[in-house]
Amino acid sequence: MPEEIKAGCARPTGGPVGEAPERTAPAGTGPVKEEKGMIKVGGKAPDFTAPAYLGGKFVQVKLSDYLGKWVVLCFYPGDFTFV
Amino acid sequence: MSVDSVFVHKMWNDHELTKMVSGGVPFAMLSDGGGRVGSVYGVYDQDAGVEMRGRFIIDPDGVIQGYEVLTPPVGRNVDETIRQIQAFQVVRNSKGTEATPSGWKPGKMTLKPGPDLVGKVWEVWKTSMAFD
Known part of the structure; x- marks a missing residue:
C-alpha cells in the first residue's frame, strides 16, 4: 500500500491533505475569531501523507489508503524518549 | 508519528x-x-x-471514534486501546443496536438500548461490573 521513496539527499516531507480549515476572519471585520480546527469524535479523521520507516524501507503513507481497516494513530514527543 | x-x-x-x-x-x-x-x-x-502523546482510534470509514492525549511523562496503556477497539467493533457489527457499558470487555454483557431498558439498567448492570 505505501509507496517506497527513492533514496535521495532531500528530507522527505508530508502534510495534511485536502482543504485547510478556515482560520481567521478577514481583516477589519471586528474581533478576530480564531477558528480552531478541533478534532471531534464521530468526525472524519483529517487525511494526510507522511514519510515513514517501515520494514527496512522509507515509504510514503497516506491515511486514506487505510480506509476499510481500523487504524490506531499515535503521536509521541520524540524518538529515544523514555516512556 | x-x-x-x-x-x-x-x-x-x-x-x-x-x-x-x-x-x-x-x-x-x-x-x-x-x-x-x-x-x-x-x-x-x-x-x-x-x-504530545495523542492516540486516535479511526474506524474503517475514516471516522475518529476516540482519542486520548497525555503530556510526555506518562505513557499509554495498550490493553485499554485494544479494549476500546474491541468495543467499537462490537457496536459496529451490531449496527448500533448494542452498546458496551462501563468496564465492558470481551465476554462481558452488552446493553441493547431501547424503550424497555429505560430505568432498568440497574436490574441488569451492577457497579461492580465497571471494574475488572
Missing part, C-alpha cells in the same frame, strides 16, 4: 527498539516534520516543538 525524520526513526528502530521487539517495529513509523499533521489533530505543542 513524531517530528523526527525517517532517518532518526530508522536509527531508533534499528539500535534500540529491535532490542525490545524482535524484528523491530512492525508498523509504520511516521514522520511529521514541523508538526503540520499534529497541528491539525490538535496534539502539536508549538512552544516545545514536539507532539
Whole structure:
C-alpha cells in the first residue's frame, strides 16, 4: 500500500491533505475569531501523507489508503524518549 | 508519528527498539516534520516543538471514534486501546443496536438500548461490573 521513496539527499516531507480549515476572519471585520480546527469524535479523521520507516524501507503513507481497516494513530514527543 | 525524520526513526528502530521487539517495529513509523499533521489533530505543542502523546482510534470509514492525549511523562496503556477497539467493533457489527457499558470487555454483557431498558439498567448492570 505505501509507496517506497527513492533514496535521495532531500528530507522527505508530508502534510495534511485536502482543504485547510478556515482560520481567521478577514481583516477589519471586528474581533478576530480564531477558528480552531478541533478534532471531534464521530468526525472524519483529517487525511494526510507522511514519510515513514517501515520494514527496512522509507515509504510514503497516506491515511486514506487505510480506509476499510481500523487504524490506531499515535503521536509521541520524540524518538529515544523514555516512556 | 513524531517530528523526527525517517532517518532518526530508522536509527531508533534499528539500535534500540529491535532490542525490545524482535524484528523491530512492525508498523509504520511516521514522520511529521514541523508538526503540520499534529497541528491539525490538535496534539502539536508549538512552544516545545514536539507532539504530545495523542492516540486516535479511526474506524474503517475514516471516522475518529476516540482519542486520548497525555503530556510526555506518562505513557499509554495498550490493553485499554485494544479494549476500546474491541468495543467499537462490537457496536459496529451490531449496527448500533448494542452498546458496551462501563468496564465492558470481551465476554462481558452488552446493553441493547431501547424503550424497555429505560430505568432498568440497574436490574441488569451492577457497579461492580465497571471494574475488572
